Amino acid sequence: MQYMKKLHELQNEWDSRCVSEALQRQPERKARFETPSGIEINRLYTPLDLQKQQFEYEKDLGFPGQYPFTRGKDTLGYRSNFWIFQQYAGFGDAEEANKRYRFLLDHGSSGISIALDLPTQMGIDSDNPLSEGEVGKCGVAIDSLQDLETIFNGIPLSRPRQISLVANGVSLIGLAMFLALAEKQGVATDEMVLRIQNDILKEFIARNTYIYPPRPSLRLATDLVTHCADHHPTWLPFTMCGYHIREAGATASQEIAFTIANALAYMDHLYERGGDVEKAISKLAAFMCVGMNFFEEIAKYRAMRRLWAKTCKDRYRIKDLSKLSFNLVNFTAGSSLTAQQPMNNIIRVTIECLAGTLGGCQSLFPCSMDEAFCTPTEQSVKIALRTQQIVAHETGAADTVDPMAGSYYVETLTTQLENEARKYLDEIENLGGALKAIESRYFQQKIQEASYDQQKQIQNKEKIIVGVNEFIDEEEIPIDIFKPSKESVERQINKLKQLKETRDNDKVQKILKEVERIARTDENLTAILVEAVQCYATVGEISDVFRKVFGEYRETSF
């Protein structure tokens, strides 16, 4: 107490003498410094700031791998294994995707992440008129199990440390395909780790690849979670997503809160269905953005881990506190990339990689520098991979666990972000939870406001983006841009046509009828979908059955 009093006096003296003199010589750059989420940044942080928060090491930080997990999920941090080096990849048809995954694995990627094209994500086959122009563009086209078999040709499912599938509306079909493929390859499911995004609620808020209305979508998502929790405990069947919410315009504190709110809705729904929440909750991953404000991003992950653990411990009366950590998957912010002077993006991604790992993630995905134009070229994705490798091997940042802990600034910011996020969570709870918040457009309005504010800040030059509103080059140096091939689209459509002619169509029709029957009950759909994909029913055909049973969702207008 005495010490703090003395410190307080010393700081007052410093403020009134040294600071005043310095300000007279040179005023500060801004009247007010803020993080992007609007938290004021003080000139200086000291033990007095920790005292203000009533900071206590054991309660607020604890130890790595222990509740409340502020210091990270893993006891040994990166001293045993680095985070998984992943690159989001996929385009064209299965053969093209296979080539790119082999390239990445051969160059040191430890995980594969499958980007699906839009028709696949939305349960539409490549030969559907709605798919025109879209096949194989922002991801690989998967129409049937045959395509997944080709994608993993020469790649045993057990080779990557983790395989991640960005599937939401079609997540259960994706799971079924991987189960069928594992069986075909002779890989036991506990020899591999599959992570499926499976977060449909954020689709209604930000990402927009929903298919069916929210309630039946929740059913499909929880079928997946339950099946994996029961049968494939090494798998990660659900990823609560903040990335897309953030990229749609949300602030860091909103990113934490809206992600958690959605995750709580899934867990609540699982509870309503009589599922084992304590078992399922430990299989969670979180997919978060890494933006450019270095310290806010690091504090954000720490705040989120602590807030999630504390919230769920109470809400679900979890007995085994070790279940309250989650696998954190970080992706550098696509929206931070500029089309102007694209090589600068390499620097941005490097800073974001450092922030993402200092924040303590289990997996990291850096963007490539040319993603403001197209899916990456081979060369630019290799640079992104090398960025991870340089951060891991050359900086020393991975050699101790949670190195930013104890920083007066970072601990203060961690607490502030937690408090801001908690306020949003309370608002959402008062509305009746995430589903009600989606229906009332609470999330969408908050995100649109934040997004518009950020745009104004850039246009007013309150926020500087190098190359865009300052330090502009008159002439841009052109870079190579990836061009998707038209041939691979034709190949895909022809393959699909052949498949439909050579498979046992009677069997397919019979199984689809059974899918429809089970969909109308509350029975888990996983087993029947495995059968369906094994006889090469397509993604579109299965999704059309679900459309018939569940209906299609149309967004409400702006």
Added chain:
Amino acid sequence: MEQRIRFLVAKPGLDGHDRGALIVARALRDAGMEVIYTGLRQTPEQIVNAAIHEDVAAIGLSIHSGAHEELFGRVLDLLKEKSADDILVFGGGIIPGDDAAMLKEKGVIEIFGPGTSTDVIIGRINEEISRRRCNQND
């Protein structure tokens, strides 16, 4: 008195990235235009029909999924087919420079790439529409 510009902001195809379209729609509205936003997952047919039905002066297509060649092309063709090609077409999103040039050759007035300020977009739309109105009055 100068008539207010009616402008349709549209999201063609399956692309769900609407952050930019929403910002532009709001900015155009704040600048005094009458803005109709189609929402997501619009086919070129739906967009052109809406544009004609709403009697707009111009359409802004926003697309990030790489399907711009096919979808912009179809919109331009349909406008011609329906004798509505006095409706101007602008675009934005993730469209590489070469493709943007090609689209402009096909008749798109301007492609506003990432980082374009809304002031620039508003200015260009106003400029182009005023010019057309002047030509009509000549």
